Amino acid sequence: MTDKNIIFLAEQYIGMPDSTVRKIADISGWSKSTVHNVLTSDRLKELDRSLFYGCQKLLHDRFATKHIKGGEVTKRKYKGVKRKWVKNLLMFY
Numbered sequence: 001m002t003d004k005n006i007i008f009l010a011e012q013y014i015g016m017p018d019s020t021v022r023k024i025a026d027i028s029g030w031s032k033s034t035v036h037n038v039l040t041s042d043r044l045k046e047l048d049r050s051l052f053y054g055c056q057k058l059l060h061d062r063f064a065t066k067h068i069k070g071g072e073v074t075k076r077k078y079k080g081v082k083r084k085w086v087k088n089l090l091m092f093y
Helices: 003-015 021-028 032-039 042-047 049-078
Strands: 083-086 089-092
Touching: 003 021, 003 032, 003 042, 003 049, 021 032, 032 042, 032 049, 042 049
Parallel strands: none
Antiparallel strands: 083 089
């Protein structure tokens, strides 16, 4: 991967407020693992140190809050769902 591609991926990740590794992979056409490796690589650190640390901060913040977002989605999914106990089984309808 060229230096221009590495900088491009990092700028896309930093520039989009709701960007995820998965979204950047879809946009760029590379796999998620390739995008993640580029964003955490020593090569990016050598090319642009501030961009590297910005990506590291976003990756860490998103990793730290993903369990909260998952809980919110589950809460919305089951909000308003009626529950009924039938013979010791919880039924949703």
